[in-house]
Amino acid sequence: MKKIITIITIIGSFFIMSKNCYATSIIKEDINLDIKIHLKANDINETRKISKIINQNTSEHLYSIELKEINFNNNYNDYDFYGGMNPLNEELKTKIGLLSYFGYGYKNRNDMKWYIITQFLIYKELVKEVNGEIYFVDNNNNKIVLYQKEIKAILDDINSFYIIPSFLEEGSLGPNYELKLTEKLNLHDENNILEEFNITSTSNNIEFNISNNEFNLKPLNPDGVNIVFERKVENLAEFMKVYTNYTNQKLINRGTISSIYKVLTINIRHPEITIKSNNITKYPLENNEYKIYTEEGNEYYNIKLDQNGISGNYRIYPGKYYLMQTKASYGYKLNSEKIYFEVKKEDMTIELKNELETKNVTIEKQLIKDNNSILPAINITLDIIDENGKLVSQVKTNNEGQALIKLSYGKYIIKENSARSIKENYTITIDENFDENKPIIIKEEIITEDIKEETNENKSNKGNIIINKYDFKTGKPLSGIKIALYNQDKELIKEEVTDSNGRIIFKDLETGIYYIKEIYKDNDYKLDDEIKIEVKEGIDTILTSNNRTEIEVPNTKSNSINLSILILLFIGAGIKYTNHKNV
Numbered sequence: 001m002k003k004i005i006t007i008i009t010i011i012g013s014f015f016i017m018s019k020n021c022y023a024t025s026i027i028k029e030d031i032n033l034d035i036k037i038h039l040k041a042n043d044i045n046e047t048r049k050i051s052k053i054i055n056q057n058t059s060e061h062l063y064s065i066e067l068k069e070i071n072f073n074n075n076y077n078d079y080d081f082y083g084g085m086n087p088l089n090e091e092l093k094t095k096i097g098l099l100s101y102f103g104y105g106y107k108n109r110n111d112m113k114w115y116i117i118t119q120f121l122i123y124k125e126l127v128k129e130v131n132g133e134i135y136f137v138d139n140n141n142n143k144i145v146l147y148q149k150e151i152k153a154i155l156d157d158i159n160s161f162y163i164i165p166s167f168l169e170e171g172s173l174g175p176n177y178e179l180k181l182t183e184k185l186n187l188h189d190e191n192n193i194l195e196e197f198n199i200t201s202t203s204n205n206i207e208f209n210i211s212n213n214e215f216n217l218k219p220l221n222p223d224g225v226n227i228v229f230e231r232k233v234e235n236l237a238e239f240m241k242v243y244t245n246y247t248n249q250k251l252i253n254r255g256t257i258s259s260i261y262k263v264l265t266i267n268i269r270h271p272e273i274t275i276k277s278n279n280i281t282k283y284p285l286e287n288n289e290y291k292i293y294t295e296e297g298n299e300y301y302n303i304k305l306d307q308n309g310i311s312g313n314y315r316i317y318p319g320k321y322y323l324m325q326t327k328a329s330y331g332y333k334l335n336s337e338k339i340y341f342e343v344k345k346e347d348m349t350i351e352l353k354n355e356l357e358t359k360n361v362t363i364e365k366q367l368i369k370d371n372n373s374i375l376p377a378i379n380i381t382l383d384i385i386d387e388n389g390k391l392v393s394q395v396k397t398n399n400e401g402q403a404l405i406k407l408s409y410g411k412y413i414i415k416e417n418s419a420r421s422i423k424e425n426y427t428i429t430i431d432e433n434f435d436e437n438k439p440i441i442i443k444e445e446i447i448t449e450d451i452k453e454e455t456n457e458n459k460s461n462k463g464n465i466i467i468n469k470y471d472f473k474t475g476k477p478l479s480g481i482k483i484a485l486y487n488q489d490k491e492l493i494k495e496e497v498t499d500s501n502g503r504i505i506f507k508d509l510e511t512g513i514y515y516i517k518e519i520y521k522d523n524d525y526k527l528d529d530e531i532k533i534e535v536k537e538g539i540d541t542i543l544t545s546n547n548r549t550e551i552e553v554p555n556t557k558s559n560s561i562n563l564s565i566l567i568l569l570f571i572g573a574g575i576k577y578t579n580h581k582n583v
Contacts, residue, residue: 035136035146036048036136036137037049037050037123037134037137038134038135038136038143039132039134040127040132040133040134041127041131044132047137050115050119092126092129095125096126097258098158099118099121099125099154099158100118100122101234102158102161103117103118103121103154104119106157106234113147113150114150117151120134120147121154160193161231161260162260163191164197164229164231164260165187165194165197165215165229166189166190166191167187167188167189167264168262174229174262174263174264175264175265176265176266177264177267179266179267180219180268180271180345180347181221181222181268181346182345183219184218184219185216185217185266186214186216186217187214187217189213189214190213196232198229198231199227199228199230200228200230201225201226202226202228203223203224204220205219205222206218206219206220206225206268208227217266219268221318222269222270222315222317222318224265224268225265226263226264226265227265228261229262229264230259230260230261231260232259233257233259234256235256270315270317271343271344271346271347272313273314273343273347273348274311274312274347274350275303275323275349275352276309276310276311276350276351276352277305277310277351277353278351278353278354282331282408282410283332283356284329285305285308285329285354286304286306286307286329287305287329287330288305288325288328288354289302289303289305289325290302290303290311291326292316292321292322293323293324294319295320295321295322300316300321301314301316302326309354313347318344318345319342320341320342321342322339322340322341323339323350324338324339328354330409331357331409331410333355333356333357335354335355356408356409357409357432358406358408359408359430359434359436360405360406360436361404361405361428361434362436363402363403363404363405363440364397364403364441364442365380365382365397365401365442367401367444367445368446369445369446376397378398378546379396379470379544379546380397381395381416381417382395382397382414384413384414385412386411386412387412392407393405394417402439407430408430409430410429411429411430412427412429412430413425413427414426414442426440428440461537461538462509462510462511462535463537463538463541464505464506464508464509464539464540464541465485465505465506465535465543466503466506466541467483467498467504467505467506467516467542467543468502468543469481469503471546476502477500477503480520481498482495482496482497483495483497483498483504483517483519484517484518484519485514485515485516486517487512487514487515488513493506493514494506511536511537512534512535513532513533514532514535515530515531515533516530516543517531528545
């Protein structure tokens, strides 16, 4: 085919080459392919052949060079794609840009048919703006359909350009995740296009990799991290230019298009530390305060417990620290010990033990005789009961009538745990003002002679004998001591053994004279001698022995003394012999 070459001179007959100019002239060359199009718009209705624009000096297609304004004659109404003259609307600019990028020159699309198809699609977008039309025609100017497969390939690439990995579809910018240092993030791309994206991170505190459309991320340190997913595009000329006057030959200057960005936001949170105290419910723990220091002694956190003894969750950077208590709630001891710990990747809870503040309490039980002389109440068991009615402890008075105990802050009731009980319960308050050097004295008046018998409210015409045995040295009850009971004719009635409280009770005995005698020898103690006891109606006769020393039993045969309570105290001998009315 004969070639017809038309030379268009730019800016006069001569052009001086410069750094930014790549051509002295532009030629329009008829192509070998007999391909024609028909353009129809407001100001055009013609059939033409599509030609390509080349650089006359280098024979390179003009789309591949960077063009400046000086390269064009304004008579051709050329248009800088990103300039301000006769601007396209944003939608049209985007469409033409994508057609230029994915058309002629993209990957293996380098032969003339791809140039024809690309130019055809650009014309189509331009005439569409003025309600025009474009189509291929044969040599007889009849409308024909060409290159449908190739056109579809370009349009499919444009549509695919906007597809992003499936796990990035959430939100306008991308999804957000919060990870612990111990967690990993594994995301699967159901769209199978991960390899079409460049992936960069704003932080070195993560490790990530891609394998078989799986995105895997591992945190290294606490941080806020943005993972940027950018679709890969060719690094071409910075600016894209194209003629926008469809009455002339269209020029494509193919340039890099704006890529697609999506951001995956990762918050790698610090490990959390929680302070938890053992929950002693007597007093709330909400005023217990602590400080956390770095290993070097720099203050890191002030922490306060709630009423249940639990702090909030505090985020802390991995490292070595120590904890100190700075304030103790009322009723608790202040612990000044340094508690060292190390934070790694895991959340952690530090459990503390808060001890109650205590005071040394001395309880002294005194027996006041009718002659105002004072005797110590020996081996008396005392119950210590808190204000909720709970038995806190039991203590026993020593040879001086004293019992020692440690008590935490609060109110307590002291109650004698025996048949002979304190007439009124004794209440004490332990607090920061309690004087540990001042004993609590409990007095009980006793009558040793000429006590009138109380006869009302008798519930039985029989009596009981109660025997209490104690170790003279330790004051502890003596169990396993066998004692025999005899009648007034010294005939054996029964034998009993002291229980764990050192006690034997001979119940429901007829009134009269009885004898008791220890019949089992234990350790180095001496067996008590036979003791004569008179049982009276409605009376509990109590015999308390601190050791088994031999004693002299007084003569109780006289019927002239009517006693309701008979108390015989043998303090020096270690035996106490008492009668109580049984009501």
